[in-house]
């Protein structure tokens with residue numbers, strides 16, 4: 001099992017020895033290693049059981065440090081960075097020769113993010129390289145939002161997890177990039193699109209495609225529990241399964257007559273809902289229910305990013 005503590009010097013020691021650690025961030029925990037060394041990046045893919053066509057995000061502590069790995073930083077990227085970094089936003093930039101092919105699956109752009117987490121930032125500041133860090137879950141499974149989630153799933157494969165408490169945002173970063181002068185959103189996430197629009201004007205949201213390498217993080221089935229899960233209207237679905245033990249996950253409504261009924265936010269607070277999403281899905285997956293039934297939350301603000309994940313979690317043909 002991995003050792004868990006909050007010593008950033010120990011984390012640095014392990015990373016400098018080309019090993020991997022569990023890294024806390026405000027979105028989800030990452031599986032982190034030296035992002036500019038191919039051998040280390042290769043280990044990340046292996047431990048996560050992740051296909052090589054799915055590129056990684058590099059994490060750094062300043063725009064200046066990032067500029068050493070990219071050809072240029074467009075004006076709009078600078079504006080976004082100033083407004084939202086550190087924070088739950090990932091920006092795609094033209095990479096230079098220092099970034100190995102493996103890190104970005106051979107694509108011309110590399111994804112960068114400055115996480116808003118005190119432990120992660122202090123660690124990144126004492127390292128000589130950016131950290132590649134996908135979410136620290138086996139590929140296709142629910143993302144981790146505390147150190148125990150990482151321990152349960154990857155603890156046997158990594159030596160160390162940096163303790164960083166519960167992830168405040170709870171869902172992955174929003175991913176943006178630029179094409180022909182337009183700002184494109186590739187993945188809905190922890191930073192609300194409305195906030196981005198306020199700063200850069202109109203944006204284009206890419207419809208999610210199933211398995212193309214240039215469609216970031218957007219495999220159809222993802223964030224998925226191992227149990228069967230259905231997305232729909234819970235009131236209509238419950239009577240259809242009289243013989244099964246049911247678990248429900250809703251925005252705020254509680255169901256007395258099912259085995260396990262969980263709510264994302266009793267007070268209907270979208271940020272609280274995002275923060276609870278993955279740990280509650282895990283709780284249902286670990287419970288004794290036969291079937292998990294989930295319902296969409298209102299499509300407002302982060303609600304769209306939450307619904308995106310619910311939809312992907314409920315796709316039947318799972319990758320794992």
Ligand code: TXA
Nearest residue numbers: 027029030055056104109110111134135172173216217
């Ligand atoms: O919040 C987050 O972003 C978390 C924390 C740990 O920072 N990380 C995360 O990483 O969600 P991951 O690997 O689960 O998702 C990263 C997604 C990938 O699915 C990938 O498709 C997309 O970012 N991506 C990375 N580099 C890209 C590139 N060069 N072009 C297009 N998409 C890219």
Ligand code: MG
Nearest residue numbers: 134135143217
């Ligand atoms: Mg992920």
